[in-house]
Amino acid sequence: MPQRSVAERPALTRERVVATAMSLADGGGLDSLTMRRLAEELGVEAMSLYYHFPNKNAILDGLLERTFAEIEDESGGFSTEASGDTWQQALRDRILGARRVLLRHPWVPAVMESRSTLVPTMARYIDANVGLMRSGGLSHDLIHHAMHALGSRQYGFSQELTLDGDGSSSPGDQDLARMAEMVPHLAAMLQEVVHDDPESTLGWCDDQTEFEFGLDILLDGLARRHAAEEH
Amino acid sequence: MPQRSVAERPALTRERVVATAMSLADGGGLDSLTMRRLAEELGVEAMSLYYHFPNKNAILDGLLERTFAEIEDESGGFSTEASGDTWQQALRDRILGARRVLLRHPWVPAVMESRSTLVPTMARYIDANVGLMRSGGLSHDLIHHAMHALGSRQYGFSQELTLDGDGSSSPGDQDLARMAEMVPHLAAMLQEVVHDDPESTLGWCDDQTEFEFGLDILLDGLARRHAAEEH
C-alpha cells in the first residue's frame, strides 16, 4: 500500500468515508469495519475520522442513509400511486426491490438492528409504503397493523435463524440418522425436503422462494382484512 | 462486596456460571455480560471461567439452552399432539408461551442471532412444532414453508425496527408538524393512531396486540393453504 502525499490524496469528505466503509463491510463483513481499518483504507489516521463524524454510530447511520438511497433508486423513486397495479402488487414489487439491494449488502440488517435512529431516506421509504396502502383505500389503523405484521420483511429481509452450525452443505444420511433420535419430526421433514430438492440447504435458509411465500401470506391476509373493513 | 474465603465459596460449576450470566444479562443487558464482570459476580478471576467453558460463545449457548428449558416448562412440556385443540390453536399457545419467556429475557433474540449453533433444547422446541403441524395433517413441504414464514415469530419475537430515536414518549404536536413536511403519509397515520390510543408509543413497538395480529395472519394463511392442499 503506497504512501501517497497529502497533495495527491483526495480530501477526506463524509461521502468518501461512507463509501469506503460500505465497500469494507461488503468485502469483509461488519466485523472488518473498524475505525482503524477504515482510516487505513482512506490513507489517514483513525482520529481524523472524528473530525468529520462524532462517533462510529454516525458512520453507521451514513451507511443506512446510503442503503436506502440505493433502494429508492432500485424502485425508480418512492411513488405513492400504484399506477396500473393493485396496492398489494406495487408494495410487493417495492419490497422485493429492497430485498435485491440488501442481498448486495448482507450486513445491513445487523446495522439496522443496532441503530434505533430513523435516518431520513429510511423514513421516506416507510412513508412511501404508508402512502401506497393509503392509495389502496386501507384505513390508517389497518396500515399501522400492516407495518407491524410485515416487520423486517418490509425492508427485504426476515429474521430467520439458521439450523446448521457451519452453514455448509446438506445433511448426509448419517447426520439425519443421528438427528432422528433426538428430533424425529424435524429429521423426517428434512429427509423429505432434501430428497425433493437437494439444492436446498438444511432448514432456515432465507432464500427467495421462502421469502416470497411468507410475504404473500401476509399481503393476502392484509387484503382479506381490508375487504372485511369495507363490509 | 465482601471477599469470601475459598472454603465457603460454592464450587464453580457450569450451572452456576450460566445462572449468574443470565441474571447479569437480565439486569443490565447483553453489554453488561463480559467475562470479567461475570467472574467478579462469581467471586472468581476471569480466567477461571475458561476452565469450564472453551470461550464466551459456549456460555452464550448455555444461556440459550436454559432459555428453551424455561420455554418447555412454560408450555408444560413439548407435546406433539394438539389434544382437544386444532393444530393452529396449539401452535399459537406454544408460541405465545415462548413469547412470555422472552419478555423476561429481552436480550435472548440478540444472542440467537449471534449464535448459529442449534442448542439441543432449541432443536427439541422446533421438533415439537413440526410434530404439532404434522399431527394436524400438514405436508412436510407446507410445514417447511411454515417454518420459514413464521421466522422469528416462532420463537416469540419479531424483528421490528423502532421508529423513534430515544424510545421515550409519544410524539408531541410539534414533532408531528415537523414530520408532516418530510413524511406526510406516515405523520397522518401516526396522528390518527396516537389520537385513538394515546398509550401506544410511536410506531414499531413490538407489543402484544401487534404480535398476535401478525401471528394470526400467518396461521390463517397456513391453514388456508393446508385446506387447498386437501382439495
Add this chain to the structure above:
DNA sequence: ACCTGAACACCGTTCAAGT
C-alpha cells in the same frame, strides 16, 4: 483438578498538540 497473574492483540474514544 482447579484456579490465578501477567500479558497480548485488539476495540472506540479523549485530549492536547501539531500544521
Add this chain to the structure above:
DNA sequence: ACCTGAACACCGTTCAAGT
C-alpha cells in the same frame, strides 16, 4: 480548518505458573 500521536479504559483470550 483539518489532521495527528500518545494515551485511556475497556474487550476476549493465550500461556505459563501456581496449589
